Amino acid sequence: MSTFSAIGEEREIDRDEYTPTVEPQPTWCPGCGDFSVLKALKQALPEVGRTPEETLLCTGIGCSGKLNSYLDTYGFHTIHGRSLPVARAAKLANPDLEVIAAGGDGDGYGIGGNHFIHTARENHDMTYIVFNNEIFGLTKGQTSPTSPKGHKSKTQPHGSAKEPLKPLSLALNAGASYVARTAAVNPNQAKEILIEAMEHDGFAHVDFLTQCPTWNKDARQYVPYIDVQESDDYDFDVSDKVEAAEMMRETEEALHEGKVLTGRYYVEEGRPSYGQEKRAIGEMPEEPLAERYWDDDYEWERSYDQFVGKHE
């Protein structure tokens, strides 16, 4: 038996394998968009051929963070905003793992915003799903970084004086090599986009519009949605950064005018992932570091032989 025999295993995968028996039924509110993320993931993972035990799902805190309880893989339910640094280190330690990070708009664009920028910039080969419901749900309805200007809540009684953060544009400018937006109400597109994101060799950011029927009643349910790839009204090249940026700008402004645009916005093929970049400069081993600890033949270097002599 090898060390990590779940990795690279070729077999048929049943989507029920991802459903835990302890708590098969999520506790999200009826009508919550989060159900769609779970469903799309359960559909996408078998299609990309990744089993529960070669997948590491790292989440943050919030309603979205409960995803780990409802998707049965290796999981790391971290702390608020910190799913990305945990996830990217796991990917560096063992690049053969399928690493997915997930969190909400508060988690990823607020408290974890700095990690979002830098993980995108570094272009780690991983997928990052942001459950964007434009509200803080678990703490009962406070204004979030993506809430529209003027949004009233218990903590913003006079309406938010801030412009909402624009996550697609932010991801693009930070350096993500795959940027898409999908919506809970569009399950087929969601599944397709998650498959593409996981298959993409680089940092894939998926802004997933997940309606919150409990705390964001005033907001749209993200219908009707328009797929920018399918609509004849939009024509742009997803591999062109300038055209992508313009389409993102239009999309992010349109959302607050009642128009829900979704689809792929930027896809950069061929750009080396962070792991590849590090290997190219000799700062990362060819073989997964995690395997070395199980290799009985590996001769562990000693500081005495390597470094101490120069201090003589």
Next chain:
Amino acid sequence: MTDEELIWRISGGSGDGIASTSQNFAKALMRSGLNVFTHRHYPSRIRGGHTYTEIRASADPVRSRGDGYNFLLALGDSFARNPQEGAVYGNEEIKPLSENLDELREGGVIVYDEGLLDPSEIPNFDERVEENGWHVYPLDLRGLARDMGREVMRNTAGVGATCALIGMDLEHVEDLMRDAMPEKILDPNLEILETAYEQVSEEYDVDASDVSVPTGEHDETQVLVSGSDAIAYGAIDEGCRFIAGYPMTPWTEVFTIMAQNLPKLDGISEQVEDEIAAAALAVGASHAGVKAMSGSSGGGFALMSEPLGLAEMTETPVVLVEAMRAGPSTGMPTKPEQSDLEHVLYTSQGDSQRVVLAPGTVEEAYEQSRLAFRLAYEYQIPTILLYDQKLGGELVNVPKSHFDREPTPTLGKTLSEDALADEPHSADGKFHRFQHDVDDGVSPRSIPGQKGGRYLATGNEHDPTGHISESPDNRVAQIDRRLQKLEAIRADLDTEDTGSYAGPDDAEYGILTFGSQQGTVEEAVDRLNDAGVSVKSLSVSDMLPFSTEEVQTFVESVEDVLVVEMTASGQFRGLVQKNLGQYGEKLSSLLKYNGNPFEPGEVVDGFEAAIIEGDGDASGHQTTFVPAAGD
């Protein structure tokens, strides 16, 4: 204080090569057969400002800076600000000479660069020279360097002059220059060194002072290493191949050594966006099966509180190092203090479930860095190595053989896929990663990618599979199990002998200290005993779980105890009292928090004033006495 030691101080401006010159000279002294110990003093400034390094060299072992010093090489400060009246920093140009006079011993030697320094700017300079019996040698070091090479080589000229005046052969210095310098600058430097040596030998009576280089001999090969080197090498020898960090003085030294060396070992070093990320990356890498570390200094470590708590709750092994400097807030970035003790013990929410070790010497820094990894991985618990700017930066000679040990890259209680198959699983195949009833409280772990090892790690309280649970019974079982590990670690540490003793077993009085003050306190204990005072010391390393039994035995065995630490509020004494729960009337404090570590003489005088005379008034020192409770 003996005449058989040389304490050589080189002073100048930050950026003038004081550090590299002194390091090479320390190595030359070591190679000549002497024991050496260095003490750095530098300002938190980009360029300029008063900086010096001291090298104490003796045939006998040296474990501390000395009391004052006996040889000054004062170079110019090439980045000194204009000394106009009202300048913020005063007349900076003269500082390499003027700022160092107070601590120069009687009969000491002064070599200064007369090309840059004019002692007539120092009030009463000539009178002070006369009063103290100093021997003064004004030399145009800059001019000499300029004539034969470049002005920056004046440090070399100063070293040449030093050698002539202390009777040291140039051989070891020249060898080192050949090792360290690229060819292009080697020849002019050698020429400058020799010329300075000859000029001084010819022009002056080099035997005028009593200050000379001692002679000594080592019975085995020595290496000159710092606490930061030792921590990094300890980590490497335990199989640590992943580090994540963000620069901050003085932790940057360990980070730099690891970042430069890990790629040579096919390891990974990550400089990341902040310290929250740095510690979270170490946790993520360890979770995925790699031995990992991070670290910072006070302010950066504050940001690590969250991932530290996550590691506690998820029982992810990780080593964090904390290099203390004077706080609060930005404090004094380049000055040592031990006042982050309570910070690392208690930061992060909930009951602390971590190990904190504070090594006292460079040798211990290596050993306890290894110990930190062993405990972290065997017991699945975050372990913090607490040290300070002093220990991190001081260079001492250590027998090379100290590092000649086998590597230990083991992951601790981590299961192979074969072993996993025999462990309890839920009906759906989920591995019981957090079992309630296990030896020592340590539940074996799996690594993502292993077949049959699937589980959830979460910062929420959780049941044996990792599933989030708020059941009271489970909560109590899990927290008791995690805390049980600390008892097992305490028993384990009792076999490690991390405590360091000095003085006679049956001494009347005691001194307690921790961390980097160990060597200084032990020298003070030797001197006090030489002077007929019956005293012994214990330097403690195990901050959490605390060496309660050992410390209690020590305190019980003496009449009075002075607790020596570099904090203003007596944090270590507080920790001792908290753990012992008694003896408050026996423990008084000697504190120092002015940015400089204790000198042995300050501990001697402070002890005599506090314990022998009882009033604590050690006049002339910047130390503070705090009497025992009820006194």
